[in-house]
Amino acid sequence: MMATSNPLKKRKPIDGHAVLVYSLLFLGAFLLLIPFYWMLTNSLKTEAEAMANPPTLLPMASYVELEGESLEVSLGEKDDTNQTIRVTIKVGADHPRNGEEHVVAQADIHRNLTPRWENYPRALERMDFMGALANTTVITVLCVIGQILSSSLVGFGFARFRFRGRNFLFMLMLSTMMLPPQVSMIPLFILFRNLGMIDTIWPLVIPMWLGSPFYVFMFRQFFTQVPEELVEAARIDGAGNTMIYWRLMLPLSGPVIAIVAIYTFMFVWNDFLGPLIYLNSPENRTLTLALNAFNGNYGVSDVQLLMAASFVTMLPCILLFFAAQRYFVQSTAASGLKG
């Protein structure tokens, strides 16, 4: 952005390394974006086109020139010799010529790019997007805050204090990561039902306020690397444990917080089984439950709407990552400590 050309500067020779990096970046990005391209292009098609075989690369529609007006048509039966085709005009219900049928020569039909933007409002309306968004946001925000606070507290405890049983408890905590969550599903459901919390957000939020082994481990690894001298210095200045945690450790752990926030956000935002089991009422449902409603009992119907809805649903995750990624890049505090 600040690149101003300096005539005095010698022209650099072509950097082989940079060429390699850029070509790998391009290639990787290209491959990774294909599925997204597929999602986007299908979200802008009609249902018939989304299911077409062979598939179209872009949302297209057929048009016929009638009395100087180019009108969109749907194709019908062909004649036996493949010369002419029956078409039905499709230009919206309020147009006077809508629904007219004509037989035209195959050659008169031309295909134009026709993205169906209306799929987006339709998809959002169908899944009651606003309500689901509010529910998901509340749950996610509470979970992210809880996860960061609780996991960093516990990680701090494991990292900076000597107490008997510490190593045993730490190994115990790590081993609980290996338990398939399906095992505890029913006992937990019974527990939360007895607490009267079914159809509320609490069964989804409370576990996140009690630390997760995965994130505790990450915080603990990070906190163990903070030099003891720094903590001693703080102690000499009269800081207690809470102060050291709040004013020294947390601000230092920006990169870990960013990772925990992103991971928790993604997990909660996309969680399906939890909301499915604990939330009952339609007005409490989250985005994933609303998305799954496109998957009827007879397979997915309206694939194009599902794709549109999925795209909108994952936008917040993309934006969040884009905004938060500079925290792992600018972890100056962490690297500065080491030098």
Place this chain on the structure above:
Amino acid sequence: MTLARVARWLLALAAALVVLWSFFDVGLRAYQRWDSARKDTRTELTILHWGDNDEIRIVEELVAAFEAEHPDIRINRLHASDYDTKLNTMFAAGDPPDLFYLRYEDVPKLAGMGLLEPIDTPVARDVKATGEDWIGEFYPVLLDAFKYDGQKLGAGPLYGIPKDFTPMLMYANLQLFQRAGVDVPYDGWTWAQFDDAMAKISALEDPNGEVYGSVIASWPAVLRNMVWSYGGDYFNGTDFTDVTLDEPEAIAALEHVRRMRFDDKTAYNATGGDAQGLGEQEFYTGRIGVVGPIGRWRTPRFRSIDTFDWDVVPFPHLEGKDPASVVAVVAWGMSSTTKHPEESFKLMKFLCGTQGQKLTARSGLAVPCTKPVAESDDFLQPGQKPANAKLFIDLIDTARIGQMPPEPEFARIFEEEVAQTIQYGKQSAEVTGKNTEARWLAELGSPLRNRSFPRMAWGVIVGSSGVLLVLVVGGLFLWLRREKLGAIDRAQERAGWVFISPWIVGFLVLTFGPMGLSLLLAMSRWTSMQPLGEAEFVGLGNFGHMVSYDASFMKSVWVTTYYALLAVPFGQVLALLVAVLMNQKVKGIAIYRTVFFVPSVVSGVALATLWVMMFDNKRGIINRVLGWGYQLLAPAIDRVNELLIALGSDHVLLNRPPDWFGVDAELFAIPAYVVMALWGVGAGMVIYLAGLKGISESLYEAAKIDGAGRMRAFFSVTLPQLSPLIFFNLVMGIIGSFQVFTQVYVMTNGGPGNATLVYVLKLYREAFEYHKMGYASAMAWVLFIVLLILTGIVVKSSKSWVHYEGLK
């Protein structure tokens, strides 16, 4: 710079506004609900149903009408897209809905456990009181489907009132019939006539792709129609021990499907996650002659076809055998624990009454169950397709109830075995029949089924574990007090415990309790739909069952190992390499980082649908691209294959792109999931990137001064510095890949056959489909122990390659 800052501020502001609004919105709604519930003194009934938006609207409308008629009743309408999980969890927690959708296939299972309320008495009372024989308006065969005498359907108490049904038939593309010069078989056809017609239709040419005679739907419930049409069945008698799939009629029927798909190639062999669904969608292309046996549910969607005319025709039958139709019927059933049986019955009668049947009829999704509505224009809908709508009602005459054992395992065993014949074409129908019977009898012969065991002594267990807990905690406390600590150490200890206390609480309540319970359950036989008190102690019986009586257990172990062996190394190496790439200081790297990360945020149904579309053999983009490559390579591959055959090898290389979830699924379905997992490489990349950013620049400078090149610096600085993270990611990767579940559950659900039956999916089925909580817990503990061992090995080896610095 300023522009980027403005954008960031705007983004942050927007996010803050969304969060504020969300809390306000949710809070307000919560208050309103609490407020109205406080003022509401009406009786509350809970009902649970499934369905898409049309169906939701129907139930909503009925509920509103009922509430208007009965001001003293309030209805709490629940809807679930993953219906079975929802219903099972509610039953398991002892809090089932008062009324719920009930498929007749589930009646033996639920009634057998005493979870359904028989409704003969209220029906008789109501008919007497109102003087209207409304129950007589229902087609008798549909009512029979919900009668169960403990052994077979069709006799005994009535457990539900049918709300809608559909017989299985075929949808025909009239244009293709006309072009092929075949008469549309409105009055039925024999298999010989069918084959003849299919040959003629398949021979037609179409510029856009191959024309197929048929798509044969083949999940167990509808495949039965095929077997019936040959005069065979799944079982002889209703004690369900004599499987007749190995008798000539059934063998001929299954062989016929295999022949149409693999020898004659007149039937389209659908691929993809939901093979049946995609096969039916192929009908839209206009290159499929007939699709079936399927039901009325496709009608509303097929009405959007305007490139050809279509109609419904009966399913064929063997010459000399009577035509028979499978019917799918759904009723409203009542849970036996309902607190308001009278109100529930009133509601049930209303939901299945004339108004409900009419709404169903008009939606076009199903056939109404009462004669007057079914034969009215509400259902026949003159002027709308299909013109031959009356066929749906006429098929009632040939409708039969498919008797199924109460154990849901049979359908799964059959599904797994039959795929070998009709999906892969590599096992004869006779072997399929024999294997199905053998596996089914092994399942029935397990001591877990037919031995009786003593009840779990919960009182003793709870009491003794309570005493033990007190002793352990007390002992620990005393032991901690005995050792005299200095003031500083005591302060350290106290602070440490305070800081880790959130996890301690979470561990005890959310992990230790459930874990202890599951350990006890692993040694028990317990159906999760019944009270815990009825659990029986079987010792190590569950583990014996795994090894000796359950063939798909070992299969699931193999499938999971296959996945882990591919996913862990590829995933870790790729994540590390991508992170190194993302750590380069080049322009626009922020954009690239986002691009590489974004795939890992797609999940659930969207992810599944997207990849099923991408991996589709015919219209998926992956095989289209691979196809071009294979065209170039085909001569070389053929040469190699000639050589292989000459050398006496049974296996040859594929000379076409693999049909990932179709005929090549046995080998390629798992790699397809690995490719999907690799797409989400961003999640692992993030951790490595954070680690790379933490490596001090001075180390690289030192390496440079020592004369190390880029590669050398990578191996001597980067890898050792990252080794704690590599270790961490490796452990998490192993755990994650052994627990892979969600994608498989949503996409292929273990199929085709059992090619993708991963361990946790098998466990999930045992727990929530078969309700064998004890067995599922035992499986969970096996997984737990295997993971412990694997992690132990990694930890042991890590001492030699993981480099730690700083405090420990």
